[in-house]
Amino acid sequence: MTLVRRVVTVTEEVVTELGTPVSHPARRVAAAAVIANPWAGQGVVADLSAAAARVAPTLATRLSERLTGALGGVGNVTAFGKAALVGLGGEIEHGAALIHTPYFGNVLRELTGGTSIIVFSDERGPAGSVLTVPLWHKTEAATRSHYQTIQVRIPDAPADDEIVVIAAASSGPRPNARIGDRTTDPRVTLSELENAS
């Protein structure tokens, strides 16, 4: 059984930017679970798959429920992301085993109604580290308006033998997304830029 010590959910709603109401008042949420590193104290473990298969699906389910709960249903999820922050006694590979396998990603994707690959960040650090979690569109990953991030920080986690596993979601694009997209971009090449300068 995985020992979950703490679950923290952070929700952000931006109402105005530079004093003006935003065009997309979306809600952004990150759910973070502090768990015991399943491989703590075992040195370099060659095969991480068994523990990942045991731990990751439950975590993904629990965190997805927090996300859809905070956004008011799976239909309100338009972007998603994931992250792992490994305590100083572990390997980044431990966090990777928990979030970069189908046991986590496929469950998160299914429960949030997505099809895209899920963007991520991972890091090793002391308790109280700030981790920036990236998000992008859940079905159209290249949708530029939905590139966004949310920061997570838990004062007392991860301890050296812990991992913070995070899932994140947003109900919409950036508050004032207005930089166009691949379909509207002018053609840009290095040689043309050099000729223009």
Added chain:
Amino acid sequence: MKLRKITTVVDDVHREGDRAVNPSARTAVVLAVVENPWAGQGFVTDLGPLIDEIAPRLGELLAPKVAEALDAPIEAYGKAAIVGLDGEIEHGSGLIHTLKFGDHFRKVAAASTLLPAVEKRAPAGTVFDIPLKHVTDATIRSHHQSVEVRVPDAPRPDEIIIGLAAAAQGRPHARLAALSTEQ
């Protein structure tokens, strides 16, 4: 009142001291980032008019939100005002240390005691601890606790973070003797 953003944090503790906390211990915080209503005005002698205008609206906004985030009866509570670097701590204190603000929370929490508070001036991204005490008896030791939060991009120099914190219980595994046993 010029509101920029709202951040909500819900914290569930499932284990403490290597033992299960059952049921898990929940704390919720709601933070509103607003423009400092006295920004750019120099030293304002009478803060009363803007306190009367803005403090009740902040209380109305935040009290139901923190109750909703906690989703359980409120047993302990606290409040916060974090003033951006161009303001006075007095500005934050003005907005939270008035019944016009706190009574909204007291009503939602069925509370009767004074709200413990943190007030400070700091740059954006500062970490701050909100103290909480029991909602009807501030001497109940099991409910003395604090919650640590942070908004990455606030307060700007001309902003104030106004926050409310609520807990559904005292500390996990609280086991200190009551104050009365020492009297």
